[in-house]
Amino acid sequence: MAFTILCNMKGSRKLSIEEAHLATIDQYNLFSDLLDSNGIVEDSVLDKLRLNVRSLLSAGEPDPQLLNFCQEVLFHNDMKAFGLHQLILLYIDWKKEQLDALKASLKVD
Numbered sequence: 474m475a476f477t478i479l480c481n482m483k484g485s486r487k488l489s490i491e492e493a494h495l496a497t498i499d500q501y502n503l504f505s506d507l508l509d510s511n512g513i514v515e516d517s518v519l520d521k522l523r524l525n526v527r528s529l530l531s532a533g534e535p536d537p538q539l540l541n542f543c544q545e546v547l548f549h550n551d552m553k554a555f556g557l558h559q560l561i562l563l564y565i566d567w568k569k570e571q572l573d574a575l576k577a578s579l580k581v582d
Contacts (some may be wrong), residue, residue: 476563480556488551490560495567497542501529504561514558522557523547 476495480486498504507522508514526547529539546552546560 476567478556478559478563480551480553480559482555486551487554488546488556488560489547490546490563492567493538494542495564496545497536497538498560498564501526501539501566504564508561514554514556519552519557521556550570 474492476490476492477487478490480488503522503526507518507525509518526539526543530543
């Protein structure tokens, strides 16, 4: 399944996000402790995420899925702070859907 996020407020730049990208974010907890207490996504937050991912990539044999996420999303020319904000919102919705599906499968009638 593919999703589209806007990378700027005008909507003229978009990125396609695959479910594998969201799974990679989840696998590496890339959004954990990313935002400050104010919750605002600025360029410094995007830079922090990029530095965290570079550190993961340099720590041995790089995971092909993480490399793919970097090439197609994180280090894409159109990825800006607004796009990261949209990606975080998409990830939250995706994770909520997963948890809701899990709850439904665990319910016993």
